[in-house]
Each structure stands twice: as structure tokens, then as C-alpha cells.
């Protein structure tokens with residue numbers, strides 16, 4: 001045969017290579033699925049002793065004291081909610097302003113790309129550096145404020161953590177907001193302007209009502225993001241394992257208690273309780289993420 | 303000599319629930335040009351893709367029937383070997399954008415891991431480019447990327463790339479539909495010369511092109527082989543009413 | 555109806571408020587960069603970059619082991635996540651409707667959202683416990699889990715944009731499918747895939763939380779991936795929360811090094827993707 005002389009050595013094994021190639025791809029893909037299932041199973045199984053040990057008291061109890069074996073997540077659930085909600089309240093006006101400014105007011109150009117660059121820079125700074133900056137600049141400032149207003153001058157605490165967290169979530173929130181606002185059909189906006197409305201009135205009566213669902217899910221997604229944030233919060237929240245009485249109190253969030261105590265926890269049940277909190281974190285962030293993205297997808301497709 | 307180079311029997315193709323090719327049987331002639339003619343969407347591309355098993359890229363495509371290449375059923379061969387015997391040129395020129403002209407021509411060897419000496423490579427590149435009528439135009443730019451070539455030149459580069467593999471059959475799917483008239487003329491001349499050495503099956507929906515260069519013509523309509531015979535006969539005394547209608551309508 | 559001038563004034567005010575909010579937000583950004591540069595530049599020297607940490611009070615302390623450790627962790631993360639990520643990305647772009655592909659997509663969405671501290675717990679349970687101690691390997695695995703979704707996504711998105719005609723050209727020459735993919739399609743997508751990998755690296759290079767109970771930290775220099783290693787983010791964390799001013803100074807220096815590294819990465823990614 002004329003052709004056989006041209007066959008490369010590998011040709012004889014083409015079938016084997018083809019099958020091998022497609023099996024490797026499939027194997028890797030199955031591996032990804034298995035990893036996720038494994039993660040879920042591992043956390044659930046490892047949290048099981050905690051369920052058995054603490055039962056419902058884990059959610060209804062009031063204190064966390066490893067020495068006396070009191071294990072309740074309540075102080076940290078409260079700490080997390082207080083910190084993240086406060087952070088959201090502080091950051092929403094800024095995120096929304098940037099979203100409106102760069103998604104509606106400004107035409108794509110040098111200013112919008114500068115804003116985008118600065119936002120990217122903000123998003124690129126590691127959490128631990130935010131925490132460090134918070135410790136050395138924001139904490140003393142808050143301490144001054146607390147002295148001035150007659151509070152205990154901790155400096156660290158929920159308020160400080162929320163302040164730093166709010167800066168950290170703006171890039172994420174603003175980019176969702178910008179995408180949502182950019183999806184408002186331009187003929188609607190133009191119709192408003194053509195009726196003689198000012199840009200403000202178009203935002204007020206057309207853009208905001210139209211994109212309400214998208215913006216709300218954006219806030220939800222930012223909330224999910226903020227819950228999982230660990231390092232910066234851990235560094236400035238003050239690490240107090242009690243239910244905070246005010247927003248200026250030191251506290252702990254779910255992620256900061258894990259960061260602080262996991263490596264030192266030696267008692268297996270203690271570890272299991274910490275993993276139980278990891279499970280709470282995992283489930284809430286996943287549920288919020290999946291739900292928020294579904295809503296945005298559904299909203300943007302019609 | 304009419305060797306039985308390629309015989310299609312009872313070929314049907316369906317994509318999903320649509321029948322695209324409906325029970326076609328035909329034999330091709332050794333070292334002749336056969337054109338497949340028909341209105342857009344009648345299944346010409348699908349038919350010739352079946353011949354080198356490129357239809358397997360289409361999701362949900364199912365094929366029944368057989369295609370014999372020198373008496374061997376191509377569906378029982380390794381598709382890779384089928385495609386080395388049966389080269390293909392596509393509707394739009396698709397040279398590899400990151401390779402030089404030289405590397406494009408020997409891409410088939412390189413990608414298949416076939417080792418060649420440099421003299422042998424030079425020889426293949428020159429012969430193939432000459433056969434594709436491109437040698438004189440590019441011989442000083444062999445190591446540049448092909449991006450600066452005109453559409454017609456790129457198409458001839460693709461023909462050279464296919465010829466380099468020394469196929470016995472060359473499939474061309476409307477090779478001139480994306481080209482200007484001058485380049486079209488070039489390619490038509492080239493195809494007429496090539497039949498000295500390879501069997502050519504060319505799809506076109508241009509009736510004049512079919513009549514100008516082909517020895518045999520098959521007329522396809524809605525996935526059916528309506529009429530197949532020598533180009534001269536099909537164009538002068540078509541047997542089927544649909545052929546007659548198509549020829550007269552499109553010629554006018 | 556309010557007068558036109560009043561409405562225009564409202565509009566102007568609104569626009570001013572938006573602009574002001576945007577400007578205010580960049581104050582902390584500028585402050586952070588300012589502090590890092592001013593405090594960090596003073597700390598950085600050749601000796602600082604190459605020597606090992608010393609106890610507080612001693613002069614000549616450095617971050618050499620943290621730089622090496624970060625490099626080791628990133629290498630491990632890439633070694634795991636790049637081949638798997640590219641492979642899965644190819645699978646997703648080639649077989650978008652396959653059942654496994656659909657499952658992978660859901661898993662990726664979840665995986666991407668897992669808080670980094672939880673990833674740390676997982677790597678602790680999967681690697682540290684069986685191995686009996688903290689290690690660079692466990693840290694690298696944790697980081698690879700965070701990088702993987704990014705590599706997969708960017709590979710899939712890139713390959714989807716590569717014209718089908720390129721694949722046909724190769725297959726039409728009788729080139730086997732696996733060679734077509736590895737020799738033509740993946741190389742054609744190299745810019746996009748590398749951008750994805752670089753973005754993945756820059757996502758994990760600054761991570762501390764997943765390393766707290768995996769790579770852990772180590773005041774000494776080690777190249778052994780079975781031993782705990784230091785890393786820039788862990789060093790910053792440990793030094794920043796320490797009461798010693800010279801350690802804090804070193805933390806500023808390390809922050810500057812880390813930030814410069816991240817900026818360089820994003821600069822490279824930008825150059826590749828706009829070329």
C-alpha cells in the first residue's frame with residue numbers, strides 16, 4: 001500500500017489515544033463533581049457530632065465557652081448579621097452611585113474606564129491588607145471617636161469591621177449594579193428623555209423601577225459575599241465571644257471564630273462545633289448565591 | 303478505465319427528526335470532475351461531508367447506507383485514514399492563522415506526527431504549491447503567515463494543504479462562493495488541471511460553473527438525487543422535469 | 555408641576571451627589587495605597603527580600619521565606635488546577651449538553667461561592683489530618699480549589715469563540731481529534747486561557763484564610779512541600795496583629811511586595827488579552 005509508509009508510529013494506536021483523551025477529559029469533569037459532593041459530605045459528616053452534642057441549643061443558646069463546653073453559635077450569628085447588614089447599609093449608596101454614574105450617566109469613555117480601573121484595583125487588594133490598614137488607621141480613628149462620644153474606647157468592634165467590609169464589597173456590588181442598570185432597554189430611557197424628563201427623572205421613574213428586582217438580588221449577592229469574608233473582619237472585630245450589646249462592641253463573626261480557634265481546637269467535639277459553623281456559612285452563602293443569580297438571570301432574560 | 307473508486311449506496315442522513323439526504327446511490331468516476339448541483343439547503347454539503355465522515359461533527363446526525371472506497375466501507379475504517387485518502391476544501395478559506403504558508407502546506411504531516419526530512423518537506427511544499435498554482439506568487443514569502451494573502455490565494459493555499467497529503471479524492475464544497483470572479487476563474491482552471499491526478503467531487507450552486515468544468519453532474523433537490531449523468535447530457539437533454547426547471551430558471 | 559429650573563437643579567444636584575460618592579469611595583483606596591507605598595518603601599531592601607525573619611528587636615529581619623513559600627504554594631495550586639481546569643474547560647466547550655457537563659456547571663457555581671475559610675477547613679480535613687501535620691501541599695490544594703473554577707470558566711469561554719472552521723480544517727486533513735484539540739484548538743486559545751490562569755493566580759496569591767490551618771506558616775525557609783511554609787499573606791497577618799513595631803514595619807514591606815506582584819499580574823493579563 002502506498003499509504004502505509006506515511007503512517008506515523010502513533011497512527012496504529014489512534015483508537016487508544018482517542019479513547020484515552022476523551023476518558024481523561026471525562027475523568028477530570030467527574031472529579032470536579034466528586035470534589036464538590038465530597039466537600040459537602042465531609043462537612044456534613046464532620047458536623048454530625050456537634051448536632052448530636054448540642055442539638056437545638058446550638059442555635060438557641062447564648063454563649064460560646066470552650067472551657068466550660070458551652071457551644072452556641074448565637075453570638076457569631078448575631079455578630080455576622082450585625083456586621084454584614086451594617087456594612088451593606090454603608091456601602092449601598094456608594095455602590096449604587098457608581099453603578100448609576102458609570103452605567104447610566106457617563107458614556108463609555110476615559111472617565112468610565114478610569115472608574116473601572118480604580119474599582120478593579122480596589123477589588124484586587126487582598127483581604128489581609130484591608131485588615132492591616134484597618135488596624136493601623138481605622139481602629140485608632142474609631143477609638144478617638146469613641147473617646148469623644150463617651151464610649152469604651154475599644155477601637156476594634158462591629159462598627160470598625162463593617163466600615164472596612166463596606167469598602168471591600170463595593171467593587172462586587174457596583175459591578176453587579178452596573179450590569180443590571182446597563183440592561184435597562186435604551187428605548188425606554190430614550191422615551192423618557194424624549195418626553196422632556198431630566199436624567200434624574202429618568203433614573204427615578206424609569207431606570208430604578210425597571211431594575212428593582214435586579215438591584216435587590218445584587219444586594220442579596222453582596223450580602224452573601226460579605227458573610228464569607230474572613231481576614232479583614234477577623235483582624236478588626238475584636239474577637240469577643242459574646243452577644244454584642246451595641247455596634248461599637250467587640251464581637252466575632254462565624255468566619256472569624258473559625259479563623260481564630262480552628263487551628264487551636266484540640267478536643268474533637270470542639271472541632272466539630274467549629275465545622276458545624278462552617279456548614280452554616282457554606283449553606284447560607286451557597287443558597288444566597290444560587291438564588292440571587294437565578295433571580296438576576298430570570299430578570300435579565302425577559 | 304473506470305475503476306470503482308467510490309460507490310455510495312442507499313445513503314440516508316437525518317439530523318434530529320429531519321431527513322436531510324434521502325436514500326441516495328451513486329458511483330463516482332476515476333480521475334474525472336463530478337459536480338453536485340442543487341438549490342441552497344438541498345443537502346449538498348451534508349452529502350459530501352458524509353464522504354469523508356466530516357458529518358460526524360454535526361450533533362444528532364444519523365447515517366444509514368454505505369460508502370465504499372476501493373470496495374472498502376469507509377464507515378468501517380478509521381475516519382482518520384478515510385480523511386487522508388479523501389481531502390477536503392471548505393466553502394470559506396480556513397488556513398491555520400498562526401502558521402506560516404510553509405507550515406500550512408505541511409500541516410497535515412506535522413499535526414499527524416509524521417516525521418519528514420527537510421529536503422522532503424521542501425519538496426512537498428513546492429510540489430503542492432505548484433499544483434495549486436500558488437508557487438510563483440508566494441515562493442518568496444513562504445515563512446510569513448498567510449494573513450496577507452487574498453481570499454482566492456488563501457483558498458488555493460487550502461487546496462495545496464489538502465494536496466500535500468496526496469489524497470486520491472478531493473472534495474470541494476463551493477470553493478469559490480466566497481471569492482471574486484477573477485479568483486473564481488483561477489480556481490476553476492486549477493481544478494480542471496488537477497483531474498489529471500485526483501478524482502474531484504465539487505459542490506456548487508452555480509450552473510455555469512458546473513457546465514464549464516465538470517465531466518459529470520448530479521442534481522440534488524430536497525435531499526433526493528434527481529438526476530445524475532454526463533454533464534453534457536444533463537445540460538442538453540435532462541430527463542427529469544425538476545432538472546429542466548432548475549436549469550432554465552437559474553440560467554435565465 | 556415644578557418649574558423647569560427647579561427640575562434641572564434637582565438633576566444637577568443628583569448628578570453631583572453621585573459624582574461625590576464616587577470620589578469619596580476612592581479616598582480609602584488612595585489612603586491604602588499611600589500607606590503601603592510610604593511605609594513599605596522604607597522597609598524594602600535587597601536584604602529584606604532575601605533574609606529570614608528574626609525575633610522582634612533584632613535587625614536584618616526579612617521575608618525571603620515568605621516569598622519562596624508563596625511561590626511554592628502558587629506552583630502547587632497551578633500544577634493541580636491548570637491541567638484539570640483546561641481539561642474540564644475543553645470538555646464543557648466540546649460537549650456543552652452532556653449530562654456530566656450540566657452537573658459540572660452547577661458544581662462550579664457552588665464551588666466558586668464557597669467561602670475561603672471553608673476551603674481551608676476542607677483541606678485540613680482531607681490533607682492535614684491524614685498527613686499528620688500542616689504542609690505546603692495542603693495549602694496548595696486549598697488554593698487550587700479556589701483557582702479551579704476560574705481556569706475552567708476562562709478555558710470554556712475562550713474555546714467557545716474559536717471558529718469551527720479551524721477544527722474542520724484540521725480534522726479534514728485526517729488529524730485525529732485529540733491531536734486537533736491539543737495541537738490546534740488549545741494553542742489557538744492560549745491567550746485567553748493564560749489570562750484566566752493569571753487571574754486565577756492573582757485571586758489566590760493574596761488569600762490568607764485558606765492557609766491558616768493548612769500551610770500554617772513557618773519562620774524558617776523550606777522547600778519541602780510536606781512541611782509547613784510561610785507565605786506573604788500569612789506573614790502580613792502574623793506581623794500586622796503583633797504588637798512589635800518592627801514587625802509591623804516588615805508587614806508594610808510585605809504588603810508592598812504582594813501588591814506589586816498582584817498589579818504586575820493584572821498588567822500582564824491586560825496586555826495578553828488586548829493583544
Ligand SMILES: Nc1ncnc2c1ncn2[C@@H]1O[C@H](COP(=O)(O)OP(=O)(O)O)[C@@H](O)[C@H]1O
Pocket residue numbers: 317322340341342343344345346347348349360361
Ligand atoms: N448542523 C445542522 N443541524 C441541523 N440541521 C442542519 C445542520 N446542517 C445542515 N442542516 C440542514 O440540512 C439541510 C441541508 O443542508 P446543507 O447540506 O448545508 O445544504 P446545502 O449545502 O445544499 O446548502 C438544510 O435544510 C439544513 O437546514
Ligand SMILES: [Mg+2]
Pocket residue numbers: 346347348476
Ligand atoms: Mg452548503
